[in-house]
Amino acid sequence: MNQAETHMYDRFRETVRPFLKSKLEEFELYGYDSVKEEELWEFLKNKKWRKEKEEKLLYQIASDILSVKVGEYMNYATVEAFKGPNWFEGEGKDVLEKLL
Template structure:
C-alpha cells in the first residue's frame, strides 16, 4: 500500500473519526472534537511516524480508547493551564499580601 503524510488522510478517514466521536458521546464525552482527536493521534499515537497507509490510520482511530484520550487531554490541560495568571489567582494572592 502507498504510504502518505498523515494530514492527507484527514478527510478520507473522517467517517471513522465521526464514528469514534459518536462512541465517545454515548460514553458521556460529548465535548471531544474531531480536531482534538486528530491532534491526539498525531501527537501521541503517530509521534514517531510521519507516513502511514490509510488502513493503518483508520485502524488507529477505531482502536482508540476514551481513557487514553482523556489521559492525554488531562496532562495537556495541566501543562497549558496558567492558573497563576487568572483573575481568581490574582485576587487570592492580593488578599495574602
C-alpha cells in the same frame, strides 16, 4: 507539535473523517460528548503517530482511529490540560495575591 506545522497524515484527514466521526459517536455513548474532532485528531498526531518513521497505509490510519480507547484519550487530555497556561501569571497573579 505546533498547530501551524503539518503532519504527514494531515492530507488524509478529509478521507478518514467518517472514522473520526464514528469514534466521537462512540465517545458520546460513554458520556464524553465534549470531545471535538480537532482534539481527537491532535491526540492521534501527538500521541499515536508521534514516533512514526514510515508512513502508514490508509487502512492502518483508519484502524488507529478506531482503536483509540476513551481512557487513553482522557489521560492525554488531562496531561495536556495541566500543560496549559498558568492562570497565576500576570493579571491572575495579582488577583491571587489579593485573595491571599
